[in-house]
Every structure is written in structure tokens, then in C-alpha cells.
Amino acid sequence: MSAESSSTPLQTVHPISFLIIGGGIAGLACALALRRVGHHALVLERHDMKSARGDSGIRLPPNLTKILFHWGLRSALKEKALISHTILFATYESGDYLGSQVWSQDVLKETRGVFMVLKHAELYDILYEAATRAGAQIRHNAEVVEIDASEREVTLASGETVSGDVLVGADGEYGPSRAVVIGKQVRGSPTGLAMYDTLVPGKYVPPHLFKLREQNGVYVAFGDGRAILAYPVGNKEEIAFQFYGPDDGGDGKFGDAPSMPVIDIASKVDPRLQPIVKNARKATRITIRDHNDLEDWVEDDGRLVLIGEAAHPFPPGTIQATAMAVEDGAVLAKLFSHLSEERQIESFLYAFQELRQPRTRSVRASEFGNAFFMAMPACEQSRQRDEGMRMLGEKGLNVLEGGDGEASGAWDEIRTVFGYDCEDEADDWWVQWGLLRERALGRQADGEEDEDGDPAAASSAFDFSAFTVQVSEIATEAVSEHDYDE
Numbered sequence: 493m494s495a496e497s498s499s500t501p502l503q504t505v506h507p508i509s510f511l512i513i514g515g516g517i518a519g520l521a522c523a524l525a526l527r528r529v530g531h532h533a534l535v536l537e538r539h540d541m542k543s544a545r546g547d548s549g550i551r552l553p554p555n556l557t558k559i560l561f562h563w564g565l566r567s568a569l570k571e572k573a574l575i576s577h578t579i580l581f582a583t584y585e586s587g588d589y590l591g592s593q594v595w596s597q598d599v600l601k602e603t604r605g606v607f608m609v610l611k612h613a614e615l616y617d618i619l620y621e622a623a624t625r626a627g628a629q630i631r632h633n634a635e636v637v638e639i640d641a642s643e644r645e646v647t648l649a650s651g652e653t654v655s656g657d658v659l660v661g662a663d664g665e666y667g668p669s670r671a672v673v674i675g676k677q678v679r680g681s682p683t684g685l686a687m688y689d690t691l692v693p694g695k696y697v698p699p700h701l702f703k704l705r706e707q708n709g710v711y712v713a714f715g716d717g718r719a720i721l722a723y724p725v726g727n728k729e730e731i732a733f734q735f736y737g738p739d740d741g742g743d744g745k746f747g748d749a750p751s752m753p754v755i756d757i758a759s760k761v762d763p764r765l766q767p768i769v770k771n772a773r774k775a776t777r778i779t780i781r782d783h784n785d786l787e788d789w790v791e792d793d794g795r796l797v798l799i800g801e802a803a804h805p806f807p808p809g810t811i812q813a814t815a816m817a818v819e820d821g822a823v824l825a826k827l828f829s830h831l832s833e834e835r836q837i838e839s840f841l842y843a844f845q846e847l848r849q850p851r852t853r854s855v856r857a858s859e860f861g862n863a864f865f866m867a868m869p870a871c872e873q874s875r876q877r878d879e880g881m882r883m884l885g886e887k888g889l890n891v892l893e894g895g896d897g898e899a900s901g902a903w904d905e906i907r908t909v910f911g912y913d914c915e916d917e918a919d920d921w922w923v924q925w926g927l928l929r930e931r932a933l934g935r936q937a938d939g940e941e942d943e944d945g946d947p948a949a950a951s952s953a954f955d956f957s958a959f960t961v962q963v964s965e966i967a968t969e970a971v972s973e974h975d976y977d978e
């Protein structure tokens with residue numbers, strides 16, 4: 493049985509106002525999560541409602557769906573999203589079957605979520621409606637042009653200024669918040685790979701993939717420096733078609749006008765997929781950039797925090813990009829549900845950073861690996877990849893599990909990535925560290941002294957920002973701002 497509840501979570505006894513810059517998935521999810529625990533949330537989004545919504549596919553892994561179920565959005569999701577259990581792997585040029593992965597009920601039970609696919613716009617609408625219903629204010633056509641973190645204030649393109657107790661930078665890879673926290677504008681380095689994102693009418697699904705579409709399956713094809721991800725969306729009437737291939741050197745991002753004819757970029761594909769390629773709408777080109785991990789997600793003045801793509805840009809189209817953005821909002825809200833005094837704000841923001849950095853670093857590194865694994869240029873390693881899958885596929889085994897059941901890499905992934913419950917982790921932090929600090933401060937307020945008789949030392953020795961929260965993932969090493977030369 494999947495995790496589902498919409499019970500009222502712990503409410504803050506000290507409501508404050510959060511000013512969220514950027515109304516994408518991270519901004520909306522964060523606003524909803526904060527409202528659920530009793531804080532005020534105002535979202536400022538530069539686009540109008542229509543352009544802020546993407547008209548292509550998005551995949552939701554179990555670690556994300558379980559949060560949305562906790563928030564009471566299960567039935568809203570079920571109306572729009574398809575539950576997917578199967579991934580089918582094939583070669584790009586010939587379409588030869590390599591193998592498949594079927595997530596069994598037992599495996600999913602462990603994660604307390606499900607895999608779902610839907611359109612970005614559909615997820616956007618679900619979160620938008622839930623956040624407004626919960627009392628969040630969401631303003632479109634409100635572009636932030638300046639951020640003054642010390643004054644906790646932003647200036648809009650219209651000249652209007654808006655302030656809040658805490659500023660949340662949810663404005664993505666290219667928004668202004670990231671530059672404010674880093675101290676300068678950085679763009680990330682192009683990797684030579686781009687994703688071309690579009691939709692195709694469902695009627696062009698070739699006969700050999702009818703069954704896969706019926707199962708809401710995801711089709712993955714590996715080529716020479718190219719790859720395809722395709723899955724049904726929009727009540728199976730459309731196919732999300734995401735093509736990874738050489739970047740032609742332009743600069744593109746989600747939300748740009750579709751400009752690339754798919755026939756030009758996917759010409760050497762399996763002839764059976766030609767109807768899809770010929771009838772796809774023009775694709776949006778999204779440059780895949782590599783970014784160094786940020787050392788700090790909290791601005792020096794302690795009142796601007798980054799979440800989602802602004803904190804950790806993911807390769808486009810990867811399954812965990814959206815999940816990490818929603819997890820960020822969920823964790824921030826869980827921590828701030830314990831807010832009882834103004835003085836706790838800064839330490840909660842640093843706790844958020846300490847909790848989220850190890851998780852997002854390891855997941856992002858693995859998603860980068862996956863994108864390049866799929867679109868690996870032809871070489872000995874790609875031959876081994878295909879052969880390995882083919883061998884398992886011929887035996888009827890799940891190709892991602894390596895045939896070893898519980899001992900396999902897939903099980904590790906299920907436990908550490910899909911099985912992770914970010915809200916539980918935030919609760920654990922409070923029990924292990926937050927309460928401890930409150931008790932230490934309480935004792936100090938009651939006149940308890942440190943062993944040298946200095947009450948102030950007892951509190952300063954308790955440096956929150958120095959904590960390393962224990963989570964199961966291995967953190968990749970952070971670089972400092974000085975190492976930034978992207």
C-alpha cells in the first residue's frame with residue numbers, strides 16, 4: 493500500500509512570511525508545504541501562467557509521489573498521471589530489444605510510492621491549485637530584477653518592492669538568486685550534449701510498441717552519442733519524446749519556443765520509429781550544462797536560501813530533477829514547522845542546507861552518469877553495456893537488477909534514492925539536533941553555565957552550521973566559491 497495521508501502536520505507557533513522567487517515546480521511545492529505548516533507564502537513568477545507550464549513529459553519517482561500522497565494529492569495525480577511499471581531498453585539505430593525492467597509490487601511497497609508519468613503543465617496545475625487552496629499567494633508576471641538579502645527585499649521589473657522574513661530562491665538554473673548567493677553570475681560549462689524535448693500524437697506509436705504504451709511503459713534507446721526516452725502522457729493520447737544528442741552549440745532552456753525539427757536531429761533512428769520522428773512537433777533544445785556543487789545555499793546574511801534547480805541544476809529530463817526540487821520544499825517546511833522564535837531562523841536554514849546537500853549531490857552525480865550512460869558514443873564500454881543488458885534480457889531478468897535480486901545495485905538505489913523519505917529525515921534532524929539545541933539554550937536561559945562558568949560559551953560552542961547530518965548517501969566533495977570558474 494502506498495503512503496498516503498493528508499492529515500494536518502505540526503503547525504508552527506511563530507508564523508513568518510516566506511517570499512519565494514520563482515513559481516516553477518520547486519516554488520509551488522515549497523509554498524504549499526509552508527502553508528501546510530502555518531507559514532505565509534508569496535510566490536513571484538516572472539512568466540504568465542501559460543508560459544510557466546511546460547507542454548512535455550515529466551517522470552515522478554516513488555520518493556516524489558510519496559510526498560505528494562502525504563500532502564493529499566493522490567487522487568488529483570491519479571486523474572492526470574499514468575502509473576508506470578516497465579522500462580524497455582533497445583538500440584537506437586536498429587531498435588533491437590536489449591531487455592526490460594519491471595518494478596514489482598514488492599519492490600514498490602518498500603518505497604511507499606509509485607512511478608508516474610504526466611505533463612509538466614499537469615503537475616504544475618495540481619501544485620498551483622493545492623497551494624492556492626492552502627492560502628499561498630501566487631503572482632505571475634512578477635519578474636524579480638534585484639534581490640537585497642540583508643534587507644530581505646526584492647525589486648520587481650515594475651519597480652515595486654516586496655519584502656518577507658525569509659527569501660527563497662526557487663528561480664532555477666538561470667534566475668538571479670543563484671548569482672546573489674555565489675557572489676557572481678556563473679553559467680556552468682556546456683557538456684556537448686543537449687536534450688530535445690517534444691510531444692508526438694499517440695496514434696504514431698509503431699505496432700511493436702503498442703503493448704508498452706498499454707502498460708504506460710518508458711522506452712529507452714541507446715545510440716552512438718544519442719539516446720531516446722519516450723513514454724505516454726495525456727491519457728495516452730500523446731507521447732513525450734525526449735531526444736539526447738549532440739548540442740549544436742546554441743543556448744537553450746525549458747520554456748524556450750520549440751525550434752528544432754525532430755527529423756533533423758533524429759535522422760538515423762530505427763526505421764520503425766520514423767512515423768514518430770516525422771510527426772513530432774518541433775522540439776525545444778535544452779543545453780546540458782555541468783555545474784560545480786555550491787558550498788553554500790544560504791546567503792551570508794542568512795535570509796536567502798536556494799532550493800530546486802537554483803541550488804542544484806540537474807541534467808534535463810532526468811527522473812530525479814523534479815523530485816529533488818519537491819523534496820527541498822518539503823524539508824524546508826518540516827524544519828520550519830518547529831519555529832517558535834525569530835532567533836531560530838538562521839539555524840534552520842543552515843540545517844536545511846546540511847540535510848539537503850549530501851542527498852542532492854549524490855543523486856545529481858548519478859543522474860549525470862545516467863544521461864551520459866544512455867548517450868555514450870560507440871566504444872567498447874557501450875558494447876559491453878548493450879551485451880550485458882542483452883544477456884539479462886534473454887534470461888528474462890530485470891536488467892537494472894543485475895540478476896542478483898536483493899543484493900543488486902537496483903536494491904541499493906531503491907533503498908537510498910527511491911525509498912528515502914525526506915520528511916522523516918527532517919523529523920529525525922529535529923529529534924537528534926534541534927531539540928537538543930533548544931534544551932541547551934533553555935538551560936542557558938535558566939542560568940546554567942559551561943564548565944568554565946561562562947554561560948555565553950555554552951551557547952556559542954553549539955555551532956549549528958558546523959553540523960553534518962548523517963544521511964545514507966555519500967557526499968561528493970564541495971568546492972568553494974574560489975574554485976568557481978565555470
Ligand SMILES: Cc1cc2nc3c(=O)[nH]c(=O)nc-3n(C[C@H](O)[C@H](O)[C@H](O)COP(=O)(O)OP(=O)(O)OC[C@H]3O[C@@H](n4cnc5c(N)ncnc54)[C@H](O)[C@@H]3O)c2cc1C
Pocket residue numbers: 513514515516517518519536537538539543544545546547548549550551611612634635636637662663664665666667668689746747799800801802806808809810813814815817
Ligand atoms: C517552463 C518550463 C517547462 C518545463 N518543462 C519540463 C518538462 O516538460 N519536463 C521536465 O522534465 N522538466 C521540465 N522543466 C524543468 C523542471 O521544472 C525542473 O527540472 C524541476 O522540476 C525543478 O524545477 P525548479 O522549479 O527548481 O526550476 P525551474 O523549473 O527552472 O523553475 C524556475 C522558475 O523560476 C522562474 N524565474 C526565473 N527567473 C525569475 C525571476 N527573475 N523572477 C521571477 N521568476 C523567475 C522561471 O520562470 C521558472 O518558472 C520545465 C521548466 C520550466 C521553467
